[in-house]
Amino acid sequence: MEEDLCRPFMFHSSSYKNGHVGFCGSIKQSPSDFVVTEIDTSGQLVTEIAKDLKSKDTLSERLKICQQDCKRPRLSSPELCIEEQCCDIPDGSDLCTAKCFPPSTRGVGDLEDSNIFVRQLDKVTTLDSLLDDSVCEQLRLFACNTKETWNSKSEPAAHPSEFSLGPVLEKKTRASLHCAIRQQYPFLITVTKCDEIVVKANQDYQELCNLVSEEEACGFLKFLDARTEDSKFAFKPDGNKEHRKKVHHFISKKFGKLVETKSFPDSQQNVVVVVRFRERSGFRKRANADRRVKQEIYTAFTLRKENMETLEAIGCLSSELGVLPSDFSYTGIKDKKAITYQAMVVKKVTPKRLKELGRSIEKKGIYVANVRSASQPLKLGQLQGNHFNIIVRNLKQHSNDCSASLKERIVEAIENVKKNGFINYYGPQRFGQGQNVQTDQIGLALLNEELVKAVRLFFTPEDTDDPVNKAKKYFLQTEDAKGTLAMLPDFKVREKMLLRALNRYGINQEGCCQGWLSIPHSMRIFYVQAYCSKIWNEAASYRIKTYGTKVVNGDLIFAEESTANSSLIAKVHVVTSAEEMANKYTINQVILPMAGYSIQYPANSVGEWYHKRLARDGLQACKFRLPALQLNVPGCYRHILKYPHNLLYRFLKDNENEKVIGDSPLEDSVTFLSMSFWLDPSCYATVCLGEIMKCDI
Template identity: 80%
Template sequence: MEEDSCRPFMFYSSSYVNDHVGFCGSIKQLPSDFVVTEIDTSGQLVNEIATDHKSKETSPEQLKICQQDCKRPQLSSSDLCIEEECCSVPDDSALCAAEGFPPSASGAEDFEDSNVVACQLDKVATLDSLLDDTVREQLRLFACNVKDAWKSKSEPALHPSDFSLGLILDKRIRASLHCAIRQQYPCLITTAKRGEIVVKANQAYQELCHLVSEEEACGFLKFLDARIQGSKFAFRPDGDKEHRKKIHHFISKKFGKMVETKSFPDPQQNAVVVVRFHERYGSRKRTNADRGEKQEIYTDFSYAGIKDKKAITYQAMVVKKVTPKRLKELAKSIEKKGICVANVRSASQPLRLGQLQGNHFSIILRNLKQHSNDYSANLKERILEAIENVKKNGFINYYGPQRFGQGQNIQTDKIGLALLKEELVKAVKLFFTPEDTDEPVNKAKKYFLQTEDAKGALAMLPDFKIREKMLLRALNRYGINQEGCCRGWLSIPHSMRILYVHAYCSKIWNEAASYRIKTYGTKVMNGDLIFAEESAANSSQNGKVHVVTFEEEMANKYSINEIILPMVGYNIQYPANKVGEWYHERLARDGLQACTFRLPALQLNVPGCYRHILKYPHNLSYSFLKDKENKKVTGDSPVEDSVTSLCMSFWLDPSCYATVCLGEIMKCDI
């Protein structure tokens, strides 16, 4: 289950596997009307895990979070397991010397401070202590030969292509050697294979020396190797715009995943190319000055699945670099935000998405009534008929509307389609499509679309709109064009970026499932797909698939609940029947007939997966509720006019949506 779903099912047609009439009702009028409890891999509800204080190692404490709906953004999580790891700051082990960057340069505030540094590692073992005299001299001569070969442009065969330092078994010594060699000889690079360190010529250094001085090239590569977060490197002032552009392009091409560049004017009316690390590249070393500065500290959470926002949910989580003791101390302040913390324990591994057996739901449906055109039976008969049918026949395993975002004007699947077609400017504008309200977020989006003033829109956004702010900062720096928008999308974490593409793929799956049921019903057909192995029967795995043969169809060898449909991607197989043809025609309508589902520019790859067409609610039970008296009535008891609510309890497999199950039961928008 995912987030709130108080909207009509608008991402798949009204195809159902059951033929009952259904009834009407409403959900989530109160957070307590929708309670979701995660089921861990051992089959236990995470809010019922026992705590044993006798032994921390054999039976560690647990942590439980109960999240209630709040208006402001908060953690949508419940049950946590804490990884016991101290959040300590490493000792200072770097020296930074300020270089000549003009502090009054216009636009320098974009880099947050005006300190541009060239960095050298301190307290790192030197080559004198790591290599004997003979090997050090051989290494020095090899470095000289490399430089001579570049300068003389002589035949490569006249010079050795690499130099081996021999087998070094101690991993710590190898690490020190890698660092020391790169710092002393930036013209060289080192590799290790089975404990042997091999030194080669650094081609990036040679290419950079064609653009800047050898001194600058050495300084830049040392700066890269030090990786001190917050440090910057400035090349010499340069009045040639085209030459500066070549430097920008070279660094972006060779080191774009690590650093970014920007030009600033200096007092002599030239410009300085400044390089800094991306925020995601943490420092190996920190200075005392860095320690004293105020920094934003982020804690990593890992979890097995996303839960509903407008609900009470219980979920296991692992929090990195926060000790159980510290989390217990924070419990009271966390509770003020609607989150209850309990059952804290230490954990040796983070959680992964899908690492659960499913979710248990306790749901109250209110305002029950018959459909407006239903005059043939009373309400109780309709409810009983619907529940029993779905218990027996299951429901179509659609992705719920939560998968496609909460907005009315624009949905995430449209952004995903634009990304797949590499229409990156269009994707940005879709991303900033506002809703029809005067909230600050929508005002900022409207302003941006009207003016393309990224900096102005950034100032209008509330702090909690993280994605929007990250994207606008990049657009302000690189411009609103194909390249700038590409950098903008890359500024958003991969886990967020891929959601838009997955939303489009999910929409196609929903349409395919609807087409499959309309075309063939629940009969297994020649060309359908099933998992070839029982172990691959999880919908999140690709696994090997088997194509149902005509003989197997005639023999009724398989049932409809074994049939799977592919989620589009580069590593899936389509059904060998009309459904497979439908996939190709549907993708062609969206201009994706030649799509490889690999987007190197956006660092996105979509392998695809398989998902069962049908799923079933497990252990489904229900009772009626008299709202006025607040008394429950069993399913066999007479239902009076005052009974307007229905209590339901069941659990679903991972990646199944309770709202979709309810849609099959009720046959109405909820």
């Protein structure tokens, strides 16, 4: 119990809703002592979902899925493991998804010939057919002057910085002009201002010419503008690894949302940097007759895990299936030291393929059941709650309690919490219980944009010598991202993603930013939310200590007239002095905000506390927008008080928990208490138990 009930209360100084004495005991001595089962939105336990849905599938549908599954490239396929064998940055590229390029049917040395867009340039409308001869000549002179200015060491004051083609009203004509100018003069860019096309120097071209030849820079920008699907562009062979890194880095920084890069050896064992468009780039739409809509495959299943974090289980599954952790969706993260059952959906994997995992994952404490096709992913919070079956062992009274029997204390405590509820603190698993560095510390570093510090906190090892912690110690001592990658097991997906990016971009502010961006959004936001949860715990403690359970002027409750489309601020109502005097509201209606940029703080001393507390950590409302990390934290609201539903309990003997004592007095051999109840989403059973037992041992 020490590990589970001590951590959450250190944030709120043992503030409780109820005044009973409580008792001592211990939980989670084995995973089977703490069983968590998710309740779906229809109120059904996920373990009760029908296991056999084959009757709903037609033979043709099953054949279609199998064919799609066979065609899907797998990362573990030998012919696709180019990255490990020949890439100059092992396991790394600017691809945060760590996907390999499909092998070419020709030699890599012929990649320059595979620039398909070159063969299509003759189809582009020429400038001569779009512009008058005089305008074409002026544009040519502007282009020449621009190049001369770059090549000259003199001041560019003699030449204008931009050239206007004048108003072009027809939208299709403007589009053709943009394309034709950029293809003929790739060192220029075009913009539209109020139907007028303006031509300027392309600064990206000038920067790229500092890394590669003008010929390569022109070819690359033409390739970029053409955006021909399935085309590739290859720079000239380059034997300098550091120089190749600079090329990778430049393209990722400037055009990373559109293209991805990879290094391959050519037939002479030189290394070539190859560029291709990302799958979701804005490729031009094909004609409807040629377009093939690819239906995304989703497979739903029930995940059973034992003594493992949810994100770690996802890491194992993604490694086995050859997909990304971000391809998995779930409704919430479950306890580590427990047996848990939760709904999950994975995309790009068929039910047949998931079932084939079998014993390979069971050895790791992971089991999948109720495997079936699904139409869409899950969303966080898309559940009715969680059901808990808990065994509390080593029951005894507090050392200074002699006024009542142990059974009386237990019954009193449980009945009080059933009636009065408990303070809705976030539990220890939210912060990484027992770890040297808590997740909220990483979240604070991210919010303050101390990204190098956040990386070092992320890799802080625990006090054990297992392979993972050895790798973390090695990284902190050497900052050798490449060497650390080789030391980590495959299922440590988050760590590997981060290290690949650090190996590519370096362990500095910009490199660490790329590293955090390589981790799926749901994992990045997890750390920030942990910090916000810590602040909420402290705020709830302050609120209860300052005002008790009385609803006071300035408290927040949910507004009765708010709708689902209302803004966050419109969803809340501020309690007035008149409402306080009339005792219009009760404590179970009071809410507190999770910190963010779109929430309203209480209009009393609790609101003042929030501002002072966040300022102490260097945070203001604007700090909850992090464009560099693609994180926005609007905030939300959470009830101070919650209640356990259907709370049942019984006393068990010591002989394998078989005999129920019921209402008979506790005997020496009776040391177990069995409890079952369910809680609303985002409520923690360890916190409910803490309110019942008031025990830190």
